[in-house]
Amino acid sequence: MIKLININKSFDNLKVLNSFTLNIENGETVAIMGKSGEGKTTVLNIIAGLIKPDSGEITGVPQNISMVFQENRLLNEFSGIDNIVHTCNANKSDIKNHFKLVGLEGWEYKPVNEYSGGMKRRVAIVRAIMAKSDLILLDEPFKGLDADTKFKVINYVRDNIGNRTCIIVTHDISEANILKAKQLINI
Amino acid sequence: MxxxxxxxxxxxxxxxxxxxxxxxxxxxxxxxxxxxxxxxxVSPIKVTERLSQLIFTREYWLAISFSLLRIVLGFTLAIAIGLIFAVIANKYKIVDILLWPYITAMKATPVTSFIILCLIWLSTKTLSILTVFLIVFPIVYSNIFEALNTVDIKLLEMANVFKMKLSKRIRCIYIPHIMPFINSTVTVAIGMSWKAGVAAEVIGMPRGSIGSFMYEAKLYLSTADLFAWTATIIALSMLLERLLSFFLKLTYKKVINLKGDKL
The missing domain is CATH 1.20.5 (Single alpha-helices involved in coiled-coils or other helix-helix interfaces)
Structure with missing residues (x-):
């Protein structure tokens, strides 16, 4: 079980998290919701180990984490398939299958700096899903996707989470519902 | 693309x-x-005439190989050592602090000071190697250090989360970022290498070098010879720059492997 106990975090004297507590069962999908600037991304970054809390305790975070960041954070000079290969050590034929599922077939060997914003987002999502992780962190993963693609990609994520723990930050409750989130946390 | x-x-x-x-x-x-x-x-026609005579002499090609070998050696050493020091300084800030006085002094010191100093330390034959090294090293170090300091922190965070191996981080994050810096550094440094190297040869006059022939041209007031040797240096510098640029682009494409290894 992942436990965040009484987490406090401030940025330049601005209190972002005030005694924030969260318990997540292994294999559970949790949605963190709330207004912009209220610390949703901070929670994910603390769990990912990217930032340290000012105080509080974190336990049970698995070693292997994958993440969709707020920005795509792709290797822009590399092809879509190489982005996955170099970060996840995944098999190329598997990657092609995943690309097909999110509507990126035919784009596998093109450099991602030729992709549209929505296509880059899908590569970032496939990367997080294909990584051998026990915990998936999704920070507004479906941002910038058109309605049809968004629906397709949410279903892709739901079908491929498996029994991994997943924490999603979103503004859209329907995303959390499709992903069958057991907890809705409002910050 | x-x-x-x-x-x-x-x-x-x-x-x-x-x-x-x-x-x-x-x-x-x-x-x-x-x-x-x-x-x-002297007119360009006369220079061309003189150059067409020179290229059929053995001394001309021996002088080119003498100078080219030493300048390229000094340049290569500076690139390699500058790169190594930049990587170490990027990892350990103390190295950058300790190197700062040397780098600042090397950047500000006139080429002639280096040449005279090198003349005291070394034989005239190896003079241009050290002179070129001392001119190119601070440029390479500063530019690569700057490049390494501006690597996208968000990509490094991504690499940490996904536990990318060091070799993959170098290939996928560091090399694509520093390659344009290396390319521009090499372009600037190669021209400076020839200027410093030949200047060292003119002052040190190692037998059979381009610099010694230029000094002789000055002694005998042979402006045509001076221009012919200068044209040779320009051509060599441009050729070397093109070759290096081509080599760097080729290496870069190989590193990126854009087409991927299709199954």
Whole structure:
């Protein structure tokens, strides 16, 4: 079980998290919701180990984490398939299958700096899903996707989470519902 | 396909380059006719004549190989050691602090000071190697250090989360970022290497070097020889720059492996 106990975090004297507590069962999908600037991304970054809390305790975070960041954070000079290969050590034929599922077939060997914003987002999502992780962190993963693609990609994520723990930050409750989130946390 | 290296591509087309060279030669020829004194300004036609004589002499090619070997050696050492020090300094801030006085002094010291100092330390034959090294090293170190300091922190965070291996981080994050810096550094440094290397040879006069032949040209007031050797240096510098640029682009494409290893 992942436990965040009484987490406090401030940025330049601005209190972002005030005694924030969260318990997540292994294999559970949790949605963190709330207004912009209220610390949703901070929670994910603390769990990912990217930032340290000012105080509080974190336990049970698995070693292997994958993440969709707020920005795509792709290797822009590399092809879509190489982005996955170099970060996840995944098999190329598997990657092609995943690309097909999110509507990126035919784009596998093109450099991602030729992709549209929505296509880059899908590569970032496939990367997080294909990584051998026990915990998936999704920070507004479906941002910038058109309605049809968004629906397709949410279903892709739901079908491929498996029994991994997943924490999603979103503004859209329907995303959390499709992903069958057991907890809705409002910050 | 827009690689970041292409940002640094020269925008003047080959056609325009040829036209501008032709105009520059015409202007030079007109000035030579106007001055009408081959001691002061020799015409491009005379320089071409002299160059066509020189290229059939053994001394010409021996001088080129003598100077080229030493300048390239000094340049290569500076690139390699500058790169190593930049990587270490990026990892350990103390190294950058300790190197700061040397780098600042090396950047500000006139080339002639280095040459005279090197003359005291070394034989005239190895003079240009150290001179070129001392000129190129601070440029390489500073530029690569700057490049490493500006690597996208968000990509490094991503690499941490996904536990990317060091070799993959170097290949996928560091090399694509520092390659344009290396390309521009090499372009600037190669020209400076020739300037510093030949200047060292003119002062140190190692037997059989381009610099010693230029010094002789000055002694015998042979302006045609001076211009012919200068044209040779320009051509060598440009050729070397092109070769290095081609090699770097090739290496970069190999590193990126854009087509991927299709199954």
């Amino acid at each position: 827009k690689h970041s290296m292409q940002k640094y591509k020269n925008n003047i087309s080959l056609k325009h380059k040829i036209i501008s060279i032709a105009i520059a030669l015409i202007v030079w020829q007109l000035f030579a006719i106007l001055i009408n004194n081959k001691l002061l300004l």
